[in-house]
Amino acid sequence: MYRFVVTMHVLAAVLLTGPAAVIPFLAVRGLAQRDAEQIRRVAKRTLQLGAVTLVIAAFGVLALNSSDTYRFGTPWVTISITVYVIALLIDVAALPAIMSRAARHVEEAHTASPEVADTPDDPAAAALAGARVDQHRGRLLALGGLALVLYALVAVLMAAKPFGE
Structure with missing residues (x-):
């Protein structure tokens, strides 16, 4: 039974962690x-992928x-769980919230004037919204990169099993 469960654990990690770690970077394309x-x-x-x-x-x-x-008291297990929880929180809380705000700011930056198509109502407000969009890009790259590194660290800890048996 142990081998089966460990095999399913590794298979799930391979199939689910990759997409969960990489998907946030698609938001950067949406920002661009x-x-x-x-x-x-x-x-x-x-x-969704973070929760899965x-x-x-x-x-x-x-x-x-x-x-x-x-x-659970084995050091590499405790460290792995802690690192995973941080990565999970980034994926299910921080990144979606940042993306939501970024989408709102993208819409604000492209609010069209009723008189002339594709021109902002207020150029200063559009410029501010555009600057906010660029700030979100940096946040997404930083937190997405951090989550990716954390997921990779968990994989390394699981494979190497350092810090004692």
């Missing part, structure tokens, strides 16, 4: 194209419960 709908779709998918990684955690808990060697 000033496509608020794409940004919203990516935010929703980021939240809980399947990996569930298999990990099952593996630990059926293991004779490893426990």
Whole structure:
């Protein structure tokens, strides 16, 4: 039973962590194209994929419960769980919120004047919204990169099992 659960844990990690770690970067493309709908779709998918990684955690808990060697107090397990929880919070809380605000600012930057198509109502407000969009790009890249590194760190910890048995 232990081997089966560990195999499912690893399979789930391979199939689910990659997309969860990479999907937030699609929002940067939406920012570049000033496509608020794409940004919203990516935010929703980021939240969904982040939540689906809980399947990996569930298999990990099952593996630990059926293991004779490893426990929750094992240092690499504790570190892995902590790092995973931080990455999960980034994926399900921070990134979708930033993407939501970015989509709103993209729309504000492209508010059209009723007299002339495709011109902003207030050029200063449009410039401010455009600057906010650029700030969101930096935040998305930083937090998306951090989540990617954290997921990779968890994978390394799981494979190497450092810090004692």
